[in-house]
Amino acid sequence: MAVPTITERPVRRPALSPSRAGDFKQCPLLYRFRAVDRLPEKPTRAQVRGTVVHAVLEDLFGLPAAERLPETARALVGPAWERVRAERPEFAELFTEGDPEQDEWLASAEGLLDGYFGLEDPRRFDADARELLVEWELPSGVLLRGYVDRVDVAPTGEIRVVDYKTGAAPREVGEAKALFQMKFYALVLWRLRGVVPRQLRLMYLADRQALAYQPDEAELTRFERTLEAIWDAILRAAKSGDFRPNPSRLCDYCDHKALCPAFDGTPPPYPGWPEPDAGVETALDRAD
Numbered sequence: 001m002a003v004p005t006i007t008e009r010p011v012r013r014p015a016l017s018p019s020r021a022g023d024f025k026q027c028p029l030l031y032r033f034r035a036v037d038r039l040p041e042k043p044t045r046a047q048v049r050g051t052v053v054h055a056v057l058e059d060l061f062g063l064p065a066a067e068r069l070p071e072t073a074r075a076l077v078g079p080a081w082e083r084v085r086a087e088r089p090e091f092a093e094l095f096t097e098g099d100p101e102q103d104e105w106l107a108s109a110e111g112l113l114d115g116y117f118g119l120e121d122p123r124r125f126d127a128d129a130r131e132l133l134v135e136w137e138l139p140s141g142v143l144l145r146g147y148v149d150r151v152d153v154a155p156t157g158e159i160r161v162v163d164y165k166t167g168a169a170p171r172e173v174g175e176a177k178a179l180f181q182m183k184f185y186a187l188v189l190w191r192l193r194g195v196v197p198r199q200l201r202l203m204y205l206a207d208r209q210a211l212a213y214q215p216d217e218a219e220l221t222r223f224e225r226t227l228e229a230i231w232d233a234i235l236r237a238a239k240s241g242d243f244r245p246n247p248s249r250l251c252d253y254c255d256h257k258a259l260c261p262a263f264d265g266t267p268p269p270y271p272g273w274p275e276p277d278a279g280v281e282t283a284l285d286r287a288d
Helices: 018-026 028-036 045-060 070-087 089-094 100-117 172-193 217-240 249-253
Strands: 129-137 143-153 159-165 199-204 209-213
Touching: 018 028, 018 172, 018 217, 028 217, 045 070, 045 089, 045 100, 045 129, 045 143, 045 159, 070 089, 070 100, 129 172, 143 172, 159 172, 172 199, 172 209, 172 217
Parallel strands: 159 199
Antiparallel strands: 129 143, 143 159, 199 209
């Protein structure tokens, strides 16, 4: 079979993900830097630890129920880190060879997994799906795309959407951001499966807290209109290149602050609207 040339490879349409929608709501210029310019961002140890923990929990539900034990999960941390590091070579730069801090970091990942077992017993059920890619095109043409950490389906057909958070439970603003993400997944799953999820469950492993929310059809219909409005605003900005900054306290944590006009920086020339994969989520987006 002939190897396809670059021009023969399928091009994926620009899509809206929970993370990129959140970026645009927070700061349109941040959206541009991430989704249009695709400027690199240096991953933090906390972000990569989240990626490792998510990988372990995905692996855990691939095992027979009786083997889903805390000691098993802890034993999976090292192999998951090696796999993640092989897939993303830039992660290897987090630690130098023989760095004792790496052992402490891996131990902290094990502690988060202990937090998970403080919230539920994975031996009592099987996951219907893990790290599930979901896509749905709205009637207006907006393509929604995201990855769901876990989907559970009861024998009676009810659906539960689960998202793991490796940070502590947030305050009101952070909680609203997390629920935005979960409603996004609930909407797409409803459209794909024809069933409104019975429960959206956020599991905060650091402090062993869980937040449960029950959406309804009317709420998800309104949320669909919200996403369409966000996408319309993105397309208007894309046409003109006018992605304006929205300064806030979060700017202190932005990798691109030096390029922001709000802080006397100069963004790179606008490259135009990207074609493949604008708005797609990454593992780091999901591993907070």
